[in-house]
Amino acid sequence: xxxxEMKVKEFADExxxxxxxxxxxxxxxxxxxLGAALVAMVSALTxxxxxxxxxxxIMEKTGKEATELKKRLLELMEADTExxxxxxxxxxxxxxxxxxxxxxxxxxxxxxxxxxxxxxxTLRACRDVAALAGTACEKGNPNAVSDAGTAAxxxxxxxxxxxxxxxxxxMGLKDEAYGAQVREEMKDLIEDIKSRxxxxxNAIDKTLG
Amino acid sequence: xxxxEMKVKEFADExxxxxxxxxxxxxxxxxxxLGAALVAMVSALTxxxxxxxxxxxIMEKTGKEATELKKRLLELMEADTExxxxxxxxxxxxxxxxxxxxxxxxxxxxxxxxxxxxxxxTLRACRDVAALAGTACEKGNPNAVSDAGTAAxxxxxxxxxxxxxxxxxxMGLKDEAYGAQVREEMKDLIEDIKSRxxxxxNAIDKTLG
Numbered sequence: 001x002x003x004x005e006m007k008v009k010e011f012a013d014e015x016x017x018x019x020x021x022x023x024x025x026x027x028x029x030x031x032x033x034l035g036a037a038l039v040a041m042v043s044a045l046t047x048x049x050x051x052x053x054x055x056x057x058i059m060e061k062t063g064k065e066a067t068e069l070k071k072r073l074l075e076l077m078e079a080d081t082e083x084x085x086x087x088x089x090x091x092x093x094x095x096x097x098x099x100x101x102x103x104x105x106x107x108x109x110x111x112x113x114x115x116x117x118x119x120x121x122t123l124r125a126c127r128d129v130a131a132l133a134g135t136a137c138e139k140g141n142p143n144a145v146s147d148a149g150t151a152a153x154x155x156x157x158x159x160x161x162x163x164x165x166x167x168x169x170x171m172g173l174k175d176e177a178y179g180a181q182v183r184e185e186m187k188d189l190i191e192d193i194k195s196r197x198x199x200x201x202n203a204i205d206k207t208l209g
Numbered sequence: 210x211x212x213x214e215m216k217v218k219e220f221a222d223e224x225x226x227x228x229x230x231x232x233x234x235x236x237x238x239x240x241x242x243l244g245a246a247l248v249a250m251v252s253a254l255t256x257x258x259x260x261x262x263x264x265x266x267i268m269e270k271t272g273k274e275a276t277e278l279k280k281r282l283l284e285l286m287e288a289d290t291e292x293x294x295x296x297x298x299x300x301x302x303x304x305x306x307x308x309x310x311x312x313x314x315x316x317x318x319x320x321x322x323x324x325x326x327x328x329x330x331t332l333r334a335c336r337d338v339a340a341l342a343g344t345a346c347e348k349g350n351p352n353a354v355s356d357a358g359t360a361a362x363x364x365x366x367x368x369x370x371x372x373x374x375x376x377x378x379x380m381g382l383k384d385e386a387y388g389a390q391v392r393e394e395m396k397d398l399i400e401d402i403k404s405r406x407x408x409x410x411n412a413i414d415k416t417l418g
Binding site: 003004005006007008009011012013015016017018019020023024025027028030031033034035036037038040041044045066067070074077143144145146147149150151153154156157160161164165167168170171183201204208209 | 212213214215216217218220221222224225226227228229232233234236237239240242243244245246247249250253254275276279283286352353354355356358359360362363365366369370373374376377379380392410413417418
């Protein structure tokens with residue numbers, strides 16, 4: 001069953017079970033998706049309100065992009081669990097003959113790359129959600145400023161969680177050059193998110209005390 | 210329809226809609242519930258594994274508490290949306306006569322207290338999830354360390370988001386003494402979570418690089 005088709009309560013129960021997937025990678029993608037959904041809500045609470053007419057255009061664009069990201073991140077939630085299951089299947093491949101051993105090793109490396117790439121995509125999307133949350137905080141309906149702030153915080157937390165999931169899979173990757181490149185990109189993404197979200201947090205602290 | 214009975218995708222769509230509830234307060238409670246669910250998973254991946262026998266007892270206790278918190282936080286997710294709807298209903302009360310005005314004002318203050326108390330309860334539960342995630346990181350199966358880390362990060366983000374939702378409702382509260390008391394408690398809770406999660410993040414950075 002697709003995770004997004006589960007009831008919220010069922011998803012939480014499935015997560016808590018002794019099966020290692022879904023795990024942190026899917027939670028990261030889901031949390032970022034909920035952040036994107038909150039940005040879309042702030043947009044919907046802004047566009048059409050006469051008082052905020054100057055911000056309709058930017059908030060309409062922000063809402064559309066957030067809606068796309070919400071959808072994309074729900075797909076990454078599924079993909080993360082699938083990537084883990086592919087990895088587990090590779091681990092279970094036969095390893096009697098030299099040929100089998102070689103094929104298994106290759107399949108494990110292939111699956112490891114998949115299990116790295118999915119949370120890396122999630123992390124990139126988290127950067128985009130953080131940017132949109134910044135716009136929503138600045139240009140959105142001030143009555144929903146706590147929602148824009150929640151979106152920003154969710155994007156940052158999801159980004160950190162996605163990075164953990166990249167890193168734990170990097171430990172099994174033989175391709176060191178690719179690993180170094182991924183670590184470099186992650187560092188930049190995490191820094192970018194950090195500075196954006198710090199800006200949102202400061203602005204909100206000034207408003208809400 | 211109860212939020213926990215919605216499909217994950219439906220919940221994200223409902224969140225993104227122009228209705229202000231569910232909003233950030235329900236997202237905070239849900240994210241913390243998912244963090245608690247991850248702690249329960251780490252417990253289930255530890256207890257019964259011969260290699261981790263020394264930690265069975267503590268991880269069994271941790272898992273039970275996490276399972277309780279997961280359930281309680283899903284209830285707070287519902288309660289947050291209900292508290293907002295109660296507040297909206299109070300706002301819509303008639304205000305023609307002096308008597309109606311007085312009753313409406315009282316109902317708004319009552320509903321405001323409710324809208325403060327629910328995310329405050331969520332914040333308290335986030336502190337408990339952060340503490341359990343710390344134990345899961347230290348005593349849980351190291352293969353699931355990224356899941357324990359994700360749980361800690363989710364608890365912190367959810368706690369911050371819950372605090373935003375308390376604060377935005379404090380703005381409408383007339384009872385200043387109660388407001389000051391709530392702000393004091395929140396400050397302590399946020400500090401407590403911060404130091405616990407910083408400990409988890411440092412430990413994980415040492416393991417995962």
